[in-house]
Structure formats: structure tokens, C-alpha cells
Amino acid sequence: MSDKITFMIDGVEVQAQPGQTIMVAADAAGIYIPRLCAHKDLAPFGSCRVCTVLVNGRPQSACTQPAAEGIMVENNTKKMTKMRANLIEMLLVEGNHYCPYCEKSGNCELQALAYRFGVMVPKYPFMFPNRDVDASHPDILIDRNRCVLCARCVRASRDLDGKNVFQFVGRGPEKRVEVNANARLADTNADVTDKAVDICPVGALLRKRVGFEVPIGKRLYDSKPIGSDIEAQKGA
Amino acid sequence: MGKPKVATTSLCGCFGCHMSLLDIDDRILKLIELVDFDKSPIDDIKEFSGRCAIGLVEGGCCNEENVKVLQSFRKNCDILILVGECAMTGGIPAMRNTIPLKECLEEAYINGPTVHNPSGKIPNDPEIPLLLNKVYPCQDVVKIDYYLPGCPPPADTIWQALVALLTDEPVELPYELIKYD
Known part of the structure; x- marks a missing residue:
């Protein structure tokens, strides 16, 4: 075989x-x-x-x-790209994704996917959900307005950091990322050096005091679409 | 036949998108060869003087006046273009959408730490347009034909879209010009 x-x-x-x-x-x-x-x-x-x-x-x-x-x-294919664009648009209207004042803008994978698929505006109505922010930790911020429930932080904290800081709570539209024992982030052993912090694809988990460090034009997805790095390997 | 007319307005916006339109620099001389400006803060014409080919709308709808102006733009313009994030997502003003309107007004006029308001009243003059319960993206209010995202959209985005529409070409923007910030 x-x-x-x-x-x-x-x-x-x-x-x-x-x-x-x-x-x-x-x-x-x-x-x-x-x-x-x-x-x-x-x-x-x-x-x-x-x-x-x-x-x-x-x-x-x-x-x-x-x-x-x-x-x-x-x-x-046209069909799959359209379906993916629809998914991205649904994620955009489901949360409160305000790119103009988000620190992750330009380095955000959700935004970059929307750019790649040429989304000018989501075709669905915005839901404007009421979600909590946890800024208790001295170095890390959780902004659930921008969370897409990808579970990257849940998995990274458990599998890479060996800490299990984050978990999902609730179901359906109530589903959200919470920390151990439903406490504040400051009450956990989360640390700014955790892999879980930087692995967030959107601006839901952020390091404090480093926002807007990279100027517009030099950020990850300013000039090249997401996935360009993988496509550049073709034939290499 | 005269030149096609362009109207612009800023609803619940900061005029940043109009600044970006002015940021086309000397191309504005080419633009006025192509079009006449009708109702717009740029020439301070207050009412529509006739049918317009293109309407540019900045900002979302936060009060009843915004809705009326937007509806008059839809009525008087062949093509309606939303310019900037506030018009199509609500933008910064939509931060209040998760807070009840009464709480917002009480914080602004009564309870806020820096408020000086001896009357203790929330302004309620009939001259002041009534606030809506939340800030609505313009496409939730009237039909929109084109969207130019950005905060503000780069001058090149606005320029390329306008020229394409005025010369009957498809509006196709390169990757670098489609940005939400």
C-alpha cells in the first residue's frame, strides 16, 4: 500500500x-x-x-x-466563495465589529477575510448585541463584542499554555467566552505571555498598551490579502 | 444637456468623509468639469434644485431629521452611494445602540460626572430633532445602490467610484482601496 x-x-x-x-x-x-x-x-x-x-x-x-x-x-469556486462571504457577513452582523476604532483593525482575520471576498457591507441587518467587556486584568483585555466563538483561546490556553483559563458558557446567542469559575480575568492565572492572548483572530483578546503601534499601510493585511503567504508557496 | 448633478449630505457623521472628498486635491477641478454640485454642505445649497444623478451620503440615521433627509436623497437621486462606515454600520454613534436611549440622555444631561445642568432637565425643544431609539445604518431605511467603506474612505476610493459611475464604467475597486478603517 x-x-x-x-x-x-x-x-x-x-x-x-x-x-x-x-x-x-x-x-x-x-x-x-x-x-x-x-x-x-x-x-x-x-x-x-x-x-x-x-x-x-x-x-x-x-x-x-x-x-x-x-x-x-x-x-x-464562485459558489464556495459566495457561501464563505455569507458566513463572514453573518459573523460581522452578529457581534459589534466596529473596525474604525478597533485596535486589531488591519491585523484582524475576520476583517481580512471580508476584504478577500470583496465584502463592501454585510447584506444582513446588524444585531447590535449587548456584550460584556472584562478589562480587570492589568495586561489583557477581553472585549466580547468582537468575539466570534472560534475557541482558539480556549484551546490554546488548555493545549499550549496548560492553564485552561477560558471556557464557553451558555448556548446559542447566549454563548460566550468566560474565564475559570466565572470570575474576572484578573482573578485567573492568565498572563500576557500566554499563547492564548495573541492567537485571537479578532480583537476580542488584546494586549493592553500596544494598540495602533503599527501605522496604517504597514499592517498585516493592508496591501496583501489573507492567504497570500500560503499561495506564495505554490510551486516552491 | 447640462452636466449631471451630484448632491452630498452628512447625517449622523463627523464630516470626515466630506473631508476625504475634498482630499482628492486638484482633481476637484476635473470633478467640477464633469458634474455640478447640487444640495451639499460643500456649496451650502440647502434644497434640491432638481433631479440628481448621484447622491453621496455620509453618516447613519440617529434622529428623525436624518431619516427625512435620507428619504429626500432617495427620492431625488438616481444613484445613492453610502460613504464611510457610519452610513453603512452606524459607526461610532452606534456605540449607544446597546444602551437604552433614556439612560444615554440621563448620563449626558443629568448624571454625567462633568454635567452642569441646574434645571436637571433633558433638552426637549420642538426645534431639536427627536432622537431615534438607536442609530440605524442607512441601508436599513432606504434602498442603497453602492457602498464605499472606510473611516473615511480614501480620496482615491471616492474619486475612482465617481469617475467610474460618470463614465458608465463598472465600479471595481482594487484590494488596497477596500478598507473598513
Whole structure:
């Protein structure tokens, strides 16, 4: 039995190791599959569905679905891009995402995805939810207005920092990130050097006193779309 | 046939987007070769003098006057363009949307730490436009044709969109010009 799996993404042949997910194999081949909750240092979670691809016609999240011999994956097509843009637009109206005064603007993955998909304005009505801010910690800020419930901080604190500072509480529209024992962030052992702090894709977890350090024009996604780094590896 | 007319207004905005329009610098001379300005704070014309080809709207709707002006723009303009984040998301003024209006007014006029208001009353003169319960993005009030995001949208964004519309070209902005901040 061969130790290589061969499959197709948008008509391009891609190789994968057995057990690799479609996303990991695509990254190695220089094919960008848009994502929000997935992160290279974390185990797949599959909550945001932005990386949804069609596998032999069926929707699957590329971050959790293992690559299999001979599958046909549909990724960068008009249909999938439209579906992803819709997901991003729903995330934008569900929270209070005000880019003009957000410290994460320019380095925000949610914003960068909206830029990449050419979203001028979400087509859905804004919900203006009432969400709490926890600024109790001397060095870290939680602004739930911007949280997209990707669980990156939950997973990073548990799996990378070995602390388990963050957890989800509630269900549906009540679901939110809370800290241990429903206390304030200042009452936990969270530290500004934790991997969980910087791993937030949006401006929900922020370091204090470093906002707006990088000038406009030099931020991560000012001139190049998100995913350009992966696409640059194509053929390398 | 005369030049097409452009109208502009600032609703619940800071005039930053109008500043960005002026920021097209000497291209404004080219612009006035292409268009006449109608109702706009730029020329201080208060009422529509006739049908306009393009209406540029800055700011969202925070009071009843904003809604009336926006509706008059929809009625008098062939193409209505939202300029800037406040117009399409509510922006900074929409920070009050999660706080009940009564609480906002009481904080501003009665309870705020720096308030000096011996009468203890919240202003309620009939001349003052009534505040809406929350700040509404303009697309929630009337149909909108184009959106130019940004805070403010760069002068190049406004320029390229206007020129494209006036020369019957599709409005296609490069990646660098679509920004929400």
C-alpha cells in the first residue's frame, strides 16, 4: 500500500500523507483554503465553517476532514466563495465589529477575510448585541463584542499554555467566552505571555498598551490579502 | 444637456468623509468639469434644485431629521452611494445602540460626572430633532445602490467610484482601496 494519498482540489492534483486533513495538504501544495477557527498550532475544531469545501459534492470542513484517495474537492469556486462571504457577513452582523476604532483593525482575520471576498457591507441587518467587556486584568483585555466563538483561546490556553483559563458558557446567542469559575480575568492565572492572548483572530483578546503601534499601510493585511503567504508557496 | 448633478449630505457623521472628498486635491477641478454640485454642505445649497444623478451620503440615521433627509436623497437621486462606515454600520454613534436611549440622555444631561445642568432637565425643544431609539445604518431605511467603506474612505476610493459611475464604467475597486478603517 502506498504511503501517499492523491486527490484533486479544483482540478489540481494534490498529495497528502495518510491522516492529514484536506487543509494541511492544501497548505503544503500552496492552495489557500480560507479559515477562521483553524490554526496551525492547534488541533482542528471545525466551528466556524469558513473552510467548508465540497468533497465529492458534499460540504465538509477542510480543517477536520481527512484527505482520501481520489476525492474531488471544490474550494475556490464562485459558489464556495459566495457561501464563505455569507458566513463572514453573518459573523460581522452578529457581534459589534466596529473596525474604525478597533485596535486589531488591519491585523484582524475576520476583517481580512471580508476584504478577500470583496465584502463592501454585510447584506444582513446588524444585531447590535449587548456584550460584556472584562478589562480587570492589568495586561489583557477581553472585549466580547468582537468575539466570534472560534475557541482558539480556549484551546490554546488548555493545549499550549496548560492553564485552561477560558471556557464557553451558555448556548446559542447566549454563548460566550468566560474565564475559570466565572470570575474576572484578573482573578485567573492568565498572563500576557500566554499563547492564548495573541492567537485571537479578532480583537476580542488584546494586549493592553500596544494598540495602533503599527501605522496604517504597514499592517498585516493592508496591501496583501489573507492567504497570500500560503499561495506564495505554490510551486516552491 | 447640462452636466449631471451630484448632491452630498452628512447625517449622523463627523464630516470626515466630506473631508476625504475634498482630499482628492486638484482633481476637484476635473470633478467640477464633469458634474455640478447640487444640495451639499460643500456649496451650502440647502434644497434640491432638481433631479440628481448621484447622491453621496455620509453618516447613519440617529434622529428623525436624518431619516427625512435620507428619504429626500432617495427620492431625488438616481444613484445613492453610502460613504464611510457610519452610513453603512452606524459607526461610532452606534456605540449607544446597546444602551437604552433614556439612560444615554440621563448620563449626558443629568448624571454625567462633568454635567452642569441646574434645571436637571433633558433638552426637549420642538426645534431639536427627536432622537431615534438607536442609530440605524442607512441601508436599513432606504434602498442603497453602492457602498464605499472606510473611516473615511480614501480620496482615491471616492474619486475612482465617481469617475467610474460618470463614465458608465463598472465600479471595481482594487484590494488596497477596500478598507473598513
